[in-house]
Amino acid sequence: MSTLIVRNLGKTFRNVSAVNGLDLELRPGEIFVLLGPNGAGKTTTLKMIAGLVHPSEGDIIIKGINLNEHPIAAKAHIGYVPDEPFIYNKLTGREFINFIAGIYRIEKDHFEERMAAYFKRLGIGEWIDEFSEKYSHGMKQKVIMCQLFLHNPDLILIDEPLVGLDPKTSKTVREIFFELRDQGKTLFICTHTLSFAREIASRLGIISEGVLKFTGDLDALSTISGSRDIEEIYLKLTEESTTADR
Template sequence: MIELTGVSKTYDGQKQAVTNLSLTIPSGKIFGFLGPNGAGKSTTIKMMTGILPLDEGQITMNGFDITTDALEAKRSFGYVSDSPDQFLRLKGVEYLNFIGDLYDVDTKTRKERIEHFTKEFGIFEVLNDTIQSYSHGMRQKIIVTGVLLHDPDVWILDEPLTGLDPKSAFTLKEMMKEHAEKGKTVFFSTHVLEVVEQLCDEVAIISNGEILFNGDMKEMKKQFKEDQTLEHIFLELTNHE
């Protein structure tokens, strides 16, 4: 479970990026986080993961405070950022072993998971190549594999399907469903509204740093018109901001 309570963030003491944001993302759910560019999605996610400090409020991961219990909180989640251009000079296998060392994944489990997930994503054969030689999609796959390697309870995925080929995107979506079915948590941001309609149990829409809607898809349909698509609802909400 992820809980955000009264979270705010200001840049340079002037630009209010997120204002008094509160969300509860329950276990056993796939939770979609939507908003136009500059809405506050990435800022919120960076606060959730401890990359940015909070100005106000509290964020907990499975009961651990991201500020005061940072190490335990960070052990409970895996994070895929919106840019996979990381550790470019490492070989793919070196990066995955680095992640395995960070999270104390034993040698046998590590080897099995690396082989399984990289074969699922079609990158097993390039593990001895440097990440800088990978395409954008391949870099995305190696970062996602790193998240799956230590089997965290909470997945935080920022635009995880960007750059993935259709087969790999399908594979990841199935993994997200399986993770939630195990009673664990998937939180992901996306611009692809169709994916939200396919996958999400619950959704929040953010604009100008504030939550405009938070609930399940049925509640959203009730609040608006039953025959409206998520695209129409999203545009109706954000265009009035």
């Protein structure tokens, strides 16, 4: 069964179309990376799938459950990491993790040891019992990443995962993503970092002005664009759409 099916998805903000007629199907064990310039509609698409923005049209089906009709059941399969990580200032990282575990009805025995291992792996063990108001952007991002492993979601939605992370943690995060993929999870990642996209994606999508211009793997992308350089392909596809619109 497909983890995610998106049909004719669209969002209009005050007569301005942010996303238009987006179709997509993601299978288990797939890492889908959505690329696009600023304001192309990447975050809006991700937020619609996370249930944070209401689509103007179209359907989102997560593990066979229609998000619009059964939001609570569908959201139980999602893990979401926003581009600006947020933790309540007056909670420590550990308290935040406990809070999320409570919201998802997870017993302490089921996550405490596992979380301790992730804290260590991501290098936040030293800070985890301090107020998050003292955390850097990167540290917050790491704690938010940890909460993904609490409820074992089938579909993981991540907006700009590498922002604020040091090179060592970026490498660890990449390794974790591959592990999740190998466990059969589906990852939907939005990013600007082309090298990261090339390295990690099973499939790429390029969105420009709210329209999904391309989906496929790097080989398919090279075939239609006549280049192996992802940067060149990206610029060509996004510029083409801008020129055509003019």
